[in-house]
Amino acid sequence: MKTIYTRNVEETIELGKLIGHMMFSGAIITLNGDLGAGKTTLTKGIALGLGVKRVVNSPTFTIMKVYDGRIPLYHMDVYRLDGIGFDYDLEDYLYGEGVSVVEWSDNIKDSLEGFLRIDISIENGNRKFTLSTDDSRYNMILEKL
Helix, strand or coil: EEEEEEHHHHHHHHHHHHHHCCCCCCEEEEECCCCCCHHHHHHHHHHHHHCCCCCCCCCHHHHHHEEEECCCCEEEECCCCCCCCCCCHHHHHHCCCEEEEEHHHHHHHHHHHCEEEEEEECCCCEEEEEECCHHHHHHHHHHHH
């Protein structure tokens, strides 16, 4: 487990870029935190680290947005879901060739395995990122951050 604090939006995006640079095909990053905690801001940085050129915004109303980069980014917001349903075919993306970033992942936790979990909270005006995993593929990433 690793804990990292950022003081502003720019630092949060830089943290995301670092994470994005180290991601690999098939990676899953789960983001959990209250509304306004910084999930989408961190995702914007991850996208930059993956070489995404488009503007990244929350997929709340579309469930998922796909962005092209050196590795595709599958940005999911599963706030409105209760488990992965066949209507959305999310499994095809989660375990596909891209990097999946899943906001509100606790809503589908029974469908996930092998991921980097990032819990985000606000402490004294700063963002607190707690990164954890039980998958060895992500341990080197935690060591490098």
